[in-house]
Amino acid sequence: MNSEEILANKNEFINRYQLSKLHTFESAARHLSFALAAEELCISPSAVSHQINKLEEELNFKLFERFHRRITLTHDGKNLFTVVKKSLNILNQEILDIKNKDVAGGLTIYSCPSFIQEFLIPKLSQFTDYYPYITLNIISGNKAINFSQYPIDLAIYYDSLHYDELACEHLISETILPVCTPSYAHQYNLYNNPENLKNCVLLHHNHNKLLDFGFDEWQSWANHFSLSIDFNKIQNMLFDRSDHSVTAAINNAGIAIGRKQIIAKYLDSGQLVAPFADLEAPCTQRYYICKSLEKYNPKADIFIQWLKSYV
Template sequence: MYTKDNIFTRNQRINSFQLSKLHTFEVAARHASFSLAAEELAMTPSAISHRINKLEQELGIALFHRTHRKIALTEEGERIYHSLTRSLNELNQEILDVKSGDVSGGLTIYSRPSFAQCWLVPRLYEFNQRYPLIELKLLTGNENINFQGYGIDAAIYFDEGLPDKVWRQEIMSETIIPVCTQQYAQQHQLFNTPENLAKATLLHDNQAWDYNSHHDEWTVWATANQLPSIDHISSIAFDRSDLAVIAAMNHAGVAMGRYNLIKKRLDSGELVTPFPNSEVTCQQKYYLVTPSKKHSRKLALFIEWLMEPLRDNTPKNTPKF
């Protein structure tokens, strides 16, 4: 049935006649039945079977296993069916986007967990109110993702630099400063006395710069403030900056806080900084990254919304203690 002459070669393209047959195939595969496909398409089961046979001959691929009472997709048929349904869904979404001005449908954002939890998520209500037809999906993680095949439209990183092959927008710079509760600072006599940190517990993001940053944040801060090494001080490590801050809010120790992520905690008094004016500017910055500089209308609106609170004349990353 599938001779060398009718195998679909690399240089051939699907034509309009095959597109109609692929639609028939999609319906038959979805129902796993020629009879049900015939009902949906207002055709006879034999016409459905004939059209599928013709498509298999043209492609040189067996799409279905056939028995007396039922059909089932072959392994190759499964691959083509999933690719076809994915393409149809994308086409349907594009049509909806065009009809609605490209501001509806899914938008997937990948972010560093701490930035998502402390900065992005608290603002999502406003985005949803403004663009209710955009279905936002937020994923988090510490690794730099490969955009190919993940369906991610944009990623938000905290990093020193990024590859030239991606489009990037700097969101904001960052400063770090130790924070804890008022109670903890008083209990350990920390106010304006950094040498008393030796009696405290240091809380830090173990993946601040990379997967094994250890207490690098504390080392950078201590060095910049001309303090002794903190290597011997008791510490607790986390894989997220916000978890260190939550631990500090529960009197577990002193966290190395990122100002943009803890500003509300400082303003509310949930946290205090026992060492005013000791903040240190990070080499790392927050970046929004996309695989291409060409953005959909949805993504362009998200980027515009994301940058709005950062466009006034007062730097958001400048602590005032």
């Protein structure tokens, strides 16, 4: 078919086009596998192959090169895949925009800095993709905040308490364990030798107690495993933010108590290690999310459901 014939038949071709075949093609092209496309679409591989064959007949050009155990896109197939993928993305975004057009405006969230930095921020782009009309205003702090005095819609706390005047939902349970860099662990021969902590600098989160040199998390961890540690005879360094104590550990300043949910990425990357891997203590504290009992905010409920899908 020459270009004049294509133009002459353009409207007829578009009208009789079957979107289901394009959907099947997009899946097969993305996976480069009829079997994987069939699994995703909940149809048989032969049905995928049949739809692709029919689509190639209608288009009058090949989309795939077939080999014994694999398929590849032809040049024309690559071009069509680019257009179809872009079109589906536009369609999906338009559907989201229509569904979410009545859910718009600001949403103010208050939480501790470490949760915002390590858990929340890496996921926010996904929230804005789904809810582009909700403007997030994120505020950090370590103290409980009064909803009646501040324009806060949601608060995410790390605590062992509930607040009677708020509606609170459990979000994440937490465990704690000592963490440091691999070089620090080797330097002080820490692997499976907790008694060598006496030679280290212990890094503490001091819960914003400016004059109270308490050793809350380290003490809780030691008590759980019946370890006798005299913190007053060990070199200590205290921070009012838990993420600062972890950052200090990453920079070889000492060994910190890490909250497993928050520091998981540093353990996975190898920046930090847990020299006493079997000594992971549960916490009485956990992360929970709170909202006002006095006013209904659909944006707050949307954010809570979105956040809970990641935990």
